[in-house]
């Protein structure tokens with residue numbers, strides 16, 4: 404549903420008279436808000452099982468996006484996380500950082516900002532934000548809500564290090580502290596956020612995909628000696644506050660993987676080693692909900708460790724009193740685990756993810772989004788497969804997608820108090 408300019412103006416006028424700024428999105432049809440530990444939509448609780456499809460805006464045929472959204476919606480997947488960035492370098496320096504993925508460093512077909520020796524240019528063209536416009540319009544039409552990440556900790560699609568190498572930074576974490584870099588990121592944020600500030604298709608603006616002090620040892624800039632959890636938290640505070648000044652109607656999230664910062668813990672995922680303090684970040688006044696990710700394959704953790712990680716986040720949700728979303732979770736296919744990590748496991752994806760989904764349900768987590776959405780039948784065949792992709796037409800989707808969605812949606816039934 405699209406809001407008319409008039410109803411938005413009326414709502415904004417009311418906004419200033421309301422004691423609680425959070426009240427307005429609660430009254431706007433189609434806008435997601437929070438209510439204690441839950442999300443809320445159109446006056447009803449909005450627990451969701453969603454997914455991730457970072458590639459929506461990067462595939463060439465918009466009809467494929469339309470089909471993918473129809474299939475997602477039919478499967479009950481309404482909240483989809485995607486990339487609202489693609490930073491390209493006009494000059495490609497051999498061996499230069501960041502080392503892009505398959506999308507390449509030089510201008511790819513669809514990108515949102517290009518960098519030429521320190522000068523950024525936002526791409527407002529048909530292969531830039533106008534493409535994102537189409538994706539947002541489709542989402543409005545089909546009742547899909549997008550979580551839009553605004554940059555990447557990692558080198559895929561450019562991300563943070565493109566700003567840093569172009570603006571004279573040296574370290575990955577200069578992104579969080581260098582005033583010139585922060586100003587450039589704010590400029591980009593402003594261009595994107597103001598463009599869709601009135602669209603009910605935005606579920607939340609997300610500062611970045613997995614912000615950390617460090618990144619990939621070979622593909623990214625190194626971490627400085629000075630980065631701590633306090634540095635990343637301060638950056639999230641500053642940027643989330645900035646987004647709310649541009650767009651008070653949408654939720655804002657951090658996109659962190661949810662690591663804890665508890666002094667004395669031996670486990671790196673609980674002792675702040677990579678500069679993430681889940682509790683401190685989730686408590687920030689302009690962060691509306693907490694996020695965490697689950698990748699025991701990459702993290703050298705077990706399936707059961709992950710179940711505990713989920714329970715700990717459910718406990719944080721209760722303690723902090725804001726929604727928490729398990730917004731990426733994945734378990735590799737056995738052949739990929741063996742090929743990439745040289746490790747074997749006799750736990751299947753259905754077994755692992757079912758345990759985690761049950762933990763999320765039992766903990767009444769506000770939402771979850773598996774990594775990643777897949778389907779066949781697109782004009783070019785199957786969507787991207789990174790070893791974690793769950794294709795809707797595969798047998799495992801019955802349990803992990805269709806049955807799970809039903810269980811999650813059950814939580815939205817019954818009586819409730821909307822304020």
Ligand SMILES: *[C@@H]1O[C@H](CO)[C@@H](O)[C@H](O)[C@H]1NC(C)=O
Nearest residue numbers: 492495496499500508520568
């Ligand atoms: C991008 O451009 C900057 C500035 O010209 C350069 O320092 C960096 O190495 C380039 N990165 C890549 C991947 O080409």
Ligand SMILES: *[C@@H]1O[C@H](CO)[C@@H](O)[C@H](O)[C@H]1NC(C)=O
Nearest residue numbers: 573574577626627628629630
């Ligand atoms: C770390 O911080 C100190 C003190 O502010 C500063 O002098 C130094 O240059 C910083 N080092 C790095 C690697 O950023």
Ligand SMILES: *[C@@H]1O[C@H](CO)[C@@H](O)[C@H](O)[C@H]1NC(C)=O
Nearest residue numbers: 705706746747748749750751
């Ligand atoms: C495989 O499963 C059995 C129990 O079903 C367990 O005892 C064994 O340790 C597992 N092996 C691996 C490699 O996980």
